[in-house]
Amino acid sequence: MTIKKISGNITTPLGFKATGLHSGVKKERKDLGLIISEQPASAAAVYTLNAIKAAPLRLTKENIGETGRVQAIIANSGNANACTGPQGDADALTMQEATASLLNIQSNLVAVASTGVIGQPMPMDIIKPAIEKLVPEKDGAEEFSEAILTTDTFAKTTCYEAEIAEKKVTLAGTAKGSGMIKPNMATMLGFLTTDAEIEPQYLQQALSEATDTTFNCITVDGDTSTNDMVIVMANGLARNDSLTPDHPDWPTFTKLIQSACEDLAKLIARDGEGATKLIEVDVQGAISDTEAVQVAKSVVGSSLVKTAVYGTDANWGRIIAAIGYSGASVNPDTIDTSIGHIQMLKDSQPLDFSEEEATAYMEQDTVLITIDLKNGEGSGKAWGCDLTYDYVRINASYRS
Amino acid sequence: MTIKKISGNITTPLGFKATGLHSGVKKERKDLGLIISEQPASAAAVYTLNAIKAAPLRLTKENIGETGRVQAIIANSGNANACTGPQGDADALTMQEATASLLNIQSNLVAVASTGVIGQPMPMDIIKPAIEKLVPEKDGAEEFSEAILTTDTFAKTTCYEAEIAEKKVTLAGTAKGSGMIKPNMATMLGFLTTDAEIEPQYLQQALSEATDTTFNCITVDGDTSTNDMVIVMANGLARNDSLTPDHPDWPTFTKLIQSACEDLAKLIARDGEGATKLIEVDVQGAISDTEAVQVAKSVVGSSLVKTAVYGTDANWGRIIAAIGYSGASVNPDTIDTSIGHIQMLKDSQPLDFSEEEATAYMEQDTVLITIDLKNGEGSGKAWGCDLTYDYVRINASYRS
Structure with missing residues (x-):
């Protein structure tokens, strides 16, 4: 193949x-x-x-x-x-x-x-x-x-x-x-x-x-x-x-x-209105592939995650909140999350990490968020873009 | 009472x-x-x-x-x-x-x-x-x-x-x-x-x-x-x-x-981050009250509707699109929509209206969107706010 x-x-x-x-x-x-x-x-x-x-x-x-x-x-x-x-x-x-x-x-x-x-x-x-x-x-x-x-x-x-x-x-x-x-x-x-x-x-x-x-x-x-x-x-x-x-x-x-x-x-996704970055969310450990995609879409669709990526802010709190409200079955105590190569959450609790390193990573034009729910064998991905001033400008002012 | x-x-x-x-x-x-x-x-x-x-x-x-x-x-x-x-x-x-x-x-x-x-x-x-x-x-x-x-x-x-x-x-x-x-x-x-x-x-x-x-x-x-x-x-x-x-x-x-x-x-809702306006969406004629609320929330939650309200743009196209993807049962040919007192859609087709009058209405601090699906007896409301540059600023830059 x-x-x-x-x-x-x-x-x-x-x-x-x-x-x-x-x-x-x-x-x-x-x-x-x-x-x-x-x-x-x-x-x-x-x-x-x-x-x-x-x-x-x-x-x-x-x-x-x-x-x-x-x-x-x-x-x-x-x-x-x-x-x-x-x-x-x-x-x-x-x-x-x-x-x-x-x-x-x-x-x-x-x-x-x-x-x-x-x-x-x-x-x-x-x-x-x-x-x-x-x-x-x-x-x-x-x-x-x-x-x-x-x-x-x-x-x-x-x-x-x-x-x-x-x-x-x-x-x-x-x-x-x-x-x-x-x-x-x-x-x-x-x-x-x-x-x-x-x-x-x-x-x-x-x-x-x-x-x-x-x-x-x-x-x-x-x-x-x-x-x-x-x-x-x-x-x-x-x-x-x-x-x-x-x-x-x-x-x-x-x-x-x-x-x-x-x-x-x-x-x-990369060419979304006003977008400056492609966001890829990669979810492992969901109870099914369908639920993994559901979590990935919830995270990549969160306005708070999107603005944080625009602001190169390694805001894992917004990520875990979006996981939580995705509607998928999650164990609230077993979630691991990384942005790029930098792990931020282990078993739903924050790890120490370098803010400078995280910001440097997020300044790139593709930001990868990986999540392991450790709750099953399902995996899936979703893609989106950051939410920027230009999105608001394009959509609020086009008739002017 | x-x-x-x-x-x-x-x-x-x-x-x-x-x-x-x-x-x-x-x-x-x-x-x-x-x-x-x-x-x-x-x-x-x-x-x-x-x-x-x-x-x-x-x-x-x-x-x-x-x-x-x-x-x-x-x-x-x-x-x-x-x-x-x-x-x-x-x-x-x-x-x-x-x-x-x-x-x-x-x-x-x-x-x-x-x-x-x-x-x-x-x-x-x-x-x-x-x-x-x-x-x-x-x-x-x-x-x-x-x-x-x-x-x-x-x-x-x-x-x-x-x-x-x-x-x-x-x-x-x-x-x-x-x-x-x-x-x-x-x-x-x-x-x-x-x-x-x-x-x-x-x-x-x-x-x-x-x-x-x-x-x-x-x-x-x-x-x-x-x-x-x-x-x-x-x-x-x-x-x-x-x-x-x-x-x-x-x-x-x-x-x-x-x-x-x-x-x-x-x-x-009025005090949402960066908000300048309260949006109220009032839905009639859904097949149930639950579905009316579902439609109202879909419209008031649409980023496109929210940016249009910020831009005082009487963009009924974004409203009908959000009605359509709400997941509620709608008849695509019977939808009436007004912004304030100005009716814009009758039976899902555009009416002539004064853009100036619509813009003047939308410059107020509360914008009412009324929708009649003419598909049943259900009614419901939802509230939200406009999506503004300040929302992006507040959420993208707070660590700087």
């Missing part, structure tokens, strides 16, 4: 092209992107758990649910097409049909994703003609990655390859962050491409498992959006034996998708 | 005295307080749900659980006596015994409450002699209210009276806020006194019901502490018929305790 991280992007897997352009929904930056596979691909996706779901997300969910296939993805930033009523549904459908018409494929093979302002009608007079100008290219991946950004400060891409059933399989991904979008929305979008051959139901299984321990383990501010979606297309051009959970190389494939999702999730 | 808000404090009910002084745990401000009833009082309390509980809280819980009676409360600020191991338990016991000895009462009639730094041993060489200097007085309530403060910017007091079974009954309370305490802890403490005659189990019922819709409905930053506690003493000196849920004046008594708890909860 060896996988290799390589320099590449969403058009590195065989048979994918992409592009992105500036349509005019956003002022200056690219805001419309397209991914196309040369043949219909097996597709799987995970969607926001928010009860309020945007029109494009509902349309895409319905299509993938029915067909299990996607050949193209049309994505825009600047307008989320959420809380837009029947007109929003009609506009999502128009985006889908215009893309299908451009590419001369069936419209139910086109997935639609949007992110941006909510509650405003889609400017279809801008978007529809722009769709007609899209020209997907083998070297268009970067343009796509840029076109989906909102308050993100950098494009997010990852790529892996592995040998599966004696064929080289490549899997790549790009994502936009969960930072809030001017003026209304937090949205995370992830797009994965692979040339693996795999049926949709198994692809869904692999994606769902991977997102549980990656995208679902990051938090910027706890708010989840109406538009969150991660979608994967597998077009089979690697010509491997079709993958199933019984295949000897199944663990290799799940490792590919897991690694790509983890890379993207960490890039999103 | 008429109750009257009066000018008064925790020594206004018959038979209570209090005091507070500066012992030296904090630099300058008062940090040690005492409440005493002239006879043992029925007692009830609610405690933090945090799995990590401070030593004084565990001691008090054990005592009240066994006896249902409290005659005095000793409270200190500056040190929380949490994560302090067996020595912490011994120190809480010493505080209890020193107080009992001072007042010449049984030690298991003394409740102990602490708030402040965690993980540091209690400076008993300072606290024990200071306890011996406490002199409770009829006019000492303000001193007590000051002695429990930490990062609070003002003391919090409320007082009500009502006629119950033809006797005048008075109920008062004081509290400290859930703002984080230098350097480690968020703690909410509430102390209620009343001269009502009521058995402990019914007092517990009334307190638990009241806290469910008041103290448990406020959020400053979502962090709950190792030391949170609300305690009520009812000494019976009003000489009313003993209150039970079957008594015709039971609703009057529950209204008294509910009103006092709501006042204190709102004062705590």
